[in-house]
Amino acid sequence: MFKAILIDKQDEGQRVALETLDESRLPEGDVTVRVECSTLNYKDALAITGKGPVVRSFPMVPGIDLAGTVESSTAEAYQPGDSVLLNGWGVGETHWGGLAEKARLDSRWLIPHPTAFSARQSMAIGTAGYTAMLAVIALERQGITPDRGEVLVTGANGGVGSYAIALLSRLGYWVVASTGRLEETAYLESLGAQEVIDRQTLSEPGRPLAKERWAAAIDSVGSHTLANVLAGTRYDGTVVACGLAQGMDLPGSVAPFILRGVTLSGIDSVMRSYADRVEAWQRLGELLASEQLEAIMDTIGLDEAIDKAGELLAGRVRGRVVVDMAG
Numbered sequence: 001m002f003k004a005i006l007i008d009k010q011d012e013g014q015r016v017a018l019e020t021l022d023e024s025r026l027p028e029g030d031v032t033v034r035v036e037c038s039t040l041n042y043k044d045a046l047a048i049t050g051k052g053p054v055v056r057s058f059p060m061v062p063g064i065d066l067a068g069t070v071e072s073s074t075a076e077a078y079q080p081g082d083s084v085l086l087n088g089w090g091v092g093e094t095h096w097g098g099l100a101e102k103a104r105l106d107s108r109w110l111i112p113h114p115t116a117f118s119a120r121q122s123m124a125i126g127t128a129g130y131t132a133m134l135a136v137i138a139l140e141r142q143g144i145t146p147d148r149g150e151v152l153v154t155g156a157n158g159g160v161g162s163y164a165i166a167l168l169s170r171l172g173y174w175v176v177a178s179t180g181r182l183e184e185t186a187y188l189e190s191l192g193a194q195e196v197i198d199r200q201t202l203s204e205p206g207r208p209l210a211k212e213r214w215a216a217a218i219d220s221v222g223s224h225t226l227a228n229v230l231a232g233t234r235y236d237g238t239v240v241a242c243g244l245a246q247g248m249d250l251p252g253s254v255a256p257f258i259l260r261g262v263t264l265s266g267i268d269s270v271m272r273s274y275a276d277r278v279e280a281w282q283r284l285g286e287l288l289a290s291e292q293l294e295a296i297m298d299t300i301g302l303d304e305a306i307d308k309a310g311e312l313l314a315g316r317v318r319g320r321v322v323v324d325m326a327g
């Protein structure tokens with residue numbers, strides 16, 4: 001028997017509860033993992049509250065990230081006792097996920113748990129930090145070095161934004177953070193932002209080209225913000241798009257691409273290759289200090305996760321929520 005958050009569909013809507021389930025109910029997979037920690041991403045909160053179409057089949061255990069220990073395996077790559085990590089692959093959406101004491105998974109989705117971190121720490125990073133790392137690597141591959149100038153991070157107080165600031169700053173970039181919460185300026189500066197700007201300067205409809213300012217940008221906001229960021233990017237600069245907090249549209253023009261040679265680079269963390277995942281987590285291990293992670297995380301038990309999901313969507317949570325199965 002194991003405890004899990006279970007989402008089920010009923011006539012009057014969705015029902016979500018912490019339940020005790022028999023192991024025979026676990027889905028198919030060649031590796032069974034004893035989950036040590038998971039986390040609450042925005043996507044998980046949408047799944048738990050039913051406020052977004054995240055869950056694709058019912059009943060579903062949410063949780064797109066997990067860290068744990070292999071309990072049994074028929075896969076050559078993993079033996080009982082191995083520490084493993086999972087981010088994405090549709091887990092928590094189409095396959096039972098990490099907000100449970102046990103998970104049965106396809107071994108191809110797992111990577112060895114990074115030795116630099118404890119399970120709590122890797123879950124404090126979670127998909128948000130791993131996505132930010134993929135975005136920074138994308139900038140590096142475009143030849144954006146710290147001497148090129150200011151790098152803008154939008155959605156600065158969000159999970160992706162916060163980690164993007166911390167990673168860029170650690171690598172020596174001059175980081176400008178754009179936020180709707182100017183009252184969090186001290187927090188953003190403590191992460192490494194050199195300047196904090198009001199997101200309203202970027203969120204309204206703008207011109208096809210603006211004054212060249214950004215050498216590069218990491219955007220988790222989309223819509224008019226992304227269009228304005230592209231318009232204000234310097235010749236040969238790169239903008240990495242990884243989110244849609246303002247909207248899924250991109251109401252801009254081709255002017256930045258054909259007149260300034262700007263590159264727009266997309267990030268998807270869910271289906272990334274094994275090699276890319278291992279590289280990203282290796283880099284995270286080199287760049288993030290444990291004290292930084294401890295300051296960012298709030299740890300809760302599995303029995304608190306349902307209530308916390310509502311708080312997260314209401315914007316009452318700062319930093320990252322780690323769900324520790326030990327309570």
Ligand SMILES: NC(=O)c1ccc[n+]([C@@H]2O[C@H](COP(=O)([O-])OP(=O)(O)OC[C@H]3O[C@@H](n4cnc5c(N)ncnc54)[C@H](OP(=O)(O)O)[C@@H]3O)[C@@H](O)[C@H]2O)c1
Pocket residue numbers: 041042127128131154155156157158159160161178179180181199203220221225241242243244245246267268269270
């Ligand atoms: N591509 C991928 O693989 C991938 C992976 C993870 C996440 N994502 C996406 O990336 C985005 C950020 O994820 P997250 O986990 O960082 O979410 P989050 O923690 O909720 O942060 C989003 C941030 O965006 C800003 N924001 C919210 N609403 C806005 C609006 N209407 N206009 C402008 N800014 C707004 C806020 O920052 P301020 O308060 O500082 O303004 C907020 O903290 C989401 O869209 C998510 O779906 C994509």
